[in-house]
Amino acid sequence: MNLQDVALFCAIVTTGSLSAAGRQAGLSPMAVSRRLAALEHELGVRLIHRTTRSVALTADGETFLPLARTMLDAREAATAAFSEQHEGLSGVLRVTAPHRIGRALAVPLVVRLMAENPRLKVDLSFSDGIVDIVAAGIDVAIRVATLPASELVAVRVADNPRILCAAPAYLAAHGCPRRLADLDAHACLTLHAMDAWTFSQAGHPVAKRIMGRLGASSVDTVHAACVAGAGLALLTYWDVAQNLADGTLKTVTLDDAEPERLAIWAVLPTRQHMPPRVRRFIDGLKSALMVSIPAQARP
Template sequence: MDLADVALFCSIVTTGSLSAAGRASGHSPMAVSRRLAALEAELGVRLLHRTTRAVALTADGETFLPFARTMIAAREAAAAAFVERHEGLSGVLRVTAPNRIGRALVVPLAVRLMAENPLLQVDLTLSDRIVDIVASGIDVALRVATLQASDLVAVRLADNPRILCAAPGYLAAHGRPACLADLDGHACLTLHAMEAWPFNRDGKPLARRVGGRLAANSVDAVREACLAGAGLALLTYWDVAQDLAEETLVALSLSDAEPERLAIWAVLPSRQHRPARVRHFLDALRADLSRTPAVAEPAGANHPPAAEAG
């Protein structure tokens, strides 16, 4: 089977027409049609319905498409392996991450990897929303939220517990909460996506509704308000690690509960044909996470953030 014909078939499906696939590959529409016909003849099935305006997959075409994409991905991975051996990492590394973690961890790493590998490109999407990595062609998604069951592959990179925190000025003016009930007397800065603050008590999850005058749709907005002394915030460790180290925020502990413990996960579309640039990115990120010194947790906490392979 000619992989060039298989690649043309994939291109037709992606672009939606024979002429567009021809322009992308440097072939005439007639040549594309002939090569598609040759592939169909070899397989003994019709892969696409053709009209003057569009093409559509047949049932056999839908069956063949994932195999075709796997073959092309394997070819590209094999070629890249030899290029990377001699010239370093290459191709486009597509990553999505939450805003704060992306800026704090991924951007510096991306800059370093590009400096070390002149043929490497990085396409970074920062968003606190969950991005569909399959539809968007993403190689790696960094996620902090509790993962839902899916066909995607998840690799655990590091602990990332939630941290109850406040600015020193706020604490000087309003005091420290000592237990969950004390939260009722404090201004709590909340996220739209988190209706109640998640804690654990005696190993069991506990959701505590809190009140305050400021709610926002982004971690950055809540963090900035917390830094300005507007109230208490419940954010993850890697959202505020630098602030805690610089003592512009203070981590707080409660006597009767601890904040929910989360982790940083790398989510990938597949276990197969993972390019070297993806493997190297994950290894380097895990190493960065393990080398970053953890600030002291509040009294009573006994699980400092630590990197761990999934």
């Protein structure tokens, strides 16, 4: 099987058109169409529906896409294994992450990796939602939420407990809650997708329903409102680490419950043929997070 044709098929899927894929490869749309047809003939199936305006994967195309990407990753890994020590990292590192953690952790890390490896390119995509990394061709996703069972590979990178916190001005004006039930009398800042906060009491998970006056669709907004003194927020440690360090937010400790303990995970589409650039990114992420969480920040 001609891997150049396989790469062209993946480029068609990524760009959404034969002509765009052709421009990337320096080929005419007609040449792209002929090579796609040759690949389909070899496989004995139709991979892509073509119209004058768009392309769409067939069912067989959807089945072949992850296999095609695995083949290309394997080719790149084989090449990189023998060239990395001489020429450094290469190729495109595709990373997705939540907005705040992505900006705080991924950006400085990839900037350093690019400075050390002139042939490396990076594509960052920040979203607080869950991205289908297989369909999007993502190399690694940084995730914080509790991970559902799946065929994806998850590598634990660091602890990232939730932190109940508030601005000093809010605590001075409204007092500090001491028990879980006290939250009912406080202004709690909520995410639209999170109407209950998870705590642990005597080793058992407890979902505390929160009815705050201010709700928001993003962690960034909740964080900004909390720093401004609008109320209590339940955020992860690496969302607020700098605020805890500079005193713009304070940890709120409850006597009868502690917030949910989470972790930062690197999620991969497969463990096989991991490109060196992905391995180096994960190692760099672990190194960046090898910092003990201060006692005052622990739940």
